[in-house]
Amino acid sequence: MDELMMAAAFCVKSIDRRDEHEWRLLLVADTEQSTESRIVKFEREAIARVILGPRISDANERAIRDAAAGHSPEVPVLKRRIHPELAYEDLVGFEQIHDFEQFRYWFDRLSAARPTGRDA
Numbered sequence: 001m002d003e004l005m006m007a008a009a010f011c012v013k014s015i016d017r018r019d020e021h022e023w024r025l026l027l028v029a030d031t032e033q034s035t036e037s038r039i040v041k042f043e044r045e046a047i048a049r050v051i052l053g054p055r056i057s058d059a060n061e062r063a064i065r066d067a068a069a070g071h072s073p074e075v076p077v078l079k080r081r082i083h084p085e086l087a088y089e090d091l092v093g094f095e096q097i098h099d100f101e102q103f104r105y106w107f108d109r110l111s112a113a114r115p116t117g118r119d120a
């Protein structure tokens with residue numbers, strides 16, 4: 001797969017996650033880059049929350065949670081889990097609601113119908 005096709009694949013988002021309003025940052029280089037040169041800093045206000053995928057490694061999850069905890073206010077970190085019986089994804093975590101925008105985000109997300117054991 002060439003670099004352009006690979007970059008395009010990273011820009012495609014599942015319709016199930018359209019409400020996340022995420023931004024993806026792709027750093028494309030034609031030579032190998034050091035870890036330090038790939039670190040991009042953001043203002044705390046630019047990050048509403050971090051959502052981890054269900055298959056993230058323990059080491060990467062720990063590093064992200066440690067980095068998020070080092071900010072004031074702390075960046076909420078949630079993790080997707082795949083329900084073992086019903087095969088849908090759900091979020092595990094906690095985010096304190098500070099304003100109406102956050103309330104609306106979570107109200108809309110949690111109001112969506114989720115499958116139950118009776119629906120299967």
